Amino acid sequence: MIEFRTPKAGLAEGLAHVLLGYQLAQASVVTDRIYDEQAVADGLRRVEYTLLSLVHANPGVTARQLAQALAVTPPHVALCLERLQGRALIERERSEQDGRVQHLRSTEAGAQRLQALTQRLAQAEQAALQPVLSRAERDLLVELLHKLAQARGPKPGR
Amino acid sequence: MIEFRTPKAGLAEGLAHVLLGYQLAQASVVTDRIYDEQAVADGLRRVEYTLLSLVHANPGVTARQLAQALAVTPPHVALCLERLQGRALIERERSEQDGRVQHLRSTEAGAQRLQALTQRLAQAEQAALQPVLSRAERDLLVELLHKLAQARGPKPGR
DNA sequence: TATTGTTATACTCTATAACTATA
DNA sequence: TATAGTTATAGAGTATAACAATA
Numbered sequence: 001m002i003e004f005r006t007p008k009a010g011l012a013e014g015l016a017h018v019l020l021g022y023q024l025a026q027a028s029v030v031t032d033r034i035y036d037e038q039a040v041a042d043g044l045r046r047v048e049y050t051l052l053s054l055v056h057a058n059p060g061v062t063a064r065q066l067a068q069a070l071a072v073t074p075p076h077v078a079l080c081l082e083r084l085q086g087r088a089l090i091e092r093e094r095s096e097q098d099g100r101v102q103h104l105r106s107t108e109a110g111a112q113r114l115q116a117l118t119q120r121l122a123q124a125e126q127a128a129l130q131p132v133l134s135r136a137e138r139d140l141l142v143e144l145l146h147k148l149a150q151a152r153g154p155k156p157g158r
Numbered sequence: 159m160i161e162f163r164t165p166k167a168g169l170a171e172g173l174a175h176v177l178l179g180y181q182l183a184q185a186s187v188v189t190d191r192i193y194d195e196q197a198v199a200d201g202l203r204r205v206e207y208t209l210l211s212l213v214h215a216n217p218g219v220t221a222r223q224l225a226q227a228l229a230v231t232p233p234h235v236a237l238c239l240e241r242l243q244g245r246a247l248i249e250r251e252r253s254e255q256d257g258r259v260q261h262l263r264s265t266e267a268g269a270q271r272l273q274a275l276t277q278r279l280a281q282a283e284q285a286a287l288q289p290v291l292s293r294a295e296r297d298l299l300v301e302l303l304h305k306l307a308q309a310r311g312p313k314p315g316r
Numbered sequence: 317t318a319t320t321g322t323t324a325t326a327c328t329c330t331a332t333a334a335c336t337a338t339a
Numbered sequence: 340t341a342t343a344g345t346t347a348t349a350g351a352g353t354a355t356a357a358c359a360a361t362a
Contacts, residue, residue, distance in 0.1 A: 015211055050174060237353090329350105
């Protein structure tokens with residue numbers, strides 16, 4: 001039997017090797033580091049970046065929908081949206097049909113910030129992965145991860 | 159152009175779709191939930207489980223090696239190892255060549271706990287993924303993630 | 317002087333509970 | 340009575356800094 005080994009320390013992975021959870025965590029070390037390096041200047045946390053991205057792609061979306069989409073609690077979403085609005089990256093607008101609801105959209109500044117950061121992130125990922133994954137493998141990986149995410153279990157909406 | 163959509167809320171993923179970091183985070187929602195459901199009874203946090211797994215697969219490993227392998231700080235590793243030892247799942251033994259170093263190994267109880275939990279986790283993953291990923295796709299995904307993790311950047315040892 | 321590991325401390329992220337306003 | 344969103348509070352997880360012991 002082949003012994004798979006951890007990055008950096010070269011330890012045997014043992015039983016955990018077969019678990020997607022373990023491999024996802026190890027892989028995230030790479031992408032998290034890339035994000036931190038690229039985004040530190042923007043002062044955008046990971047969740048905030050993702051929220052901005054979803055708001056931009058879905059003008060008029062509500063906080064509740066965002067909470068569901070990202071499996072994050074409504075209070076946390078509220079905090080993040082507050083910060084994004086405070087920096088004028090998004091706008092909130094009360095619904096006319098339902099006074100409880102707010103519709104969100106990105107501002108011009110938010111859209112520009114998002115586009116610039118995303119491009120830098122994509123390039124940094126590309127550069128970092130090029131030694132270990134071909135372009136085709138990378139695309140395949142994105143596709144498989146996207147499929148895996150569809151298995152989002154039963155727990156209410158989150 | 160095809161519009162990719164988030165799980166659960168069906169929002170457009172927008173620019174973030176192409177980022178591995180985003181897809182990894184979304185996919186982790188699934189596996190994290192599976193871990194929490196299966197491991198809550200064992201009272202083993204994710205890092206602790208992974209540490210136990212690596213210790214078991216690498217008898218005599220040191221704390222420093224573990225910190226490197228998992229990109230976790232030495233103080234955090236020390237805390238986790240303390241908890242694992244407190245529950246008699248691992249043993250620590252001073253090196254005879256170098257008095258600063260400790261060699262770690264799993265106890266019989268630790269090995270059993272690890273094996274049982276890993277099996278439950280693998281089965282739960284299998285059950286959850288079966289609707290969205292074929293067995294071959296799952297294996298391919300593990301392989302690609304493993305490769306991606308090899309891109310672990312320059313930052314010292316972590 | 318460098319390295320292994322630990323202790324003490326602090327911070328980031330995220331959650332639960334309680335509340336407001338609208339329906 | 341239920342839902343969207345917020346405020347207040349608390350906890351989990353992890354890090355940095357300072358330290359002890361050995362090399």
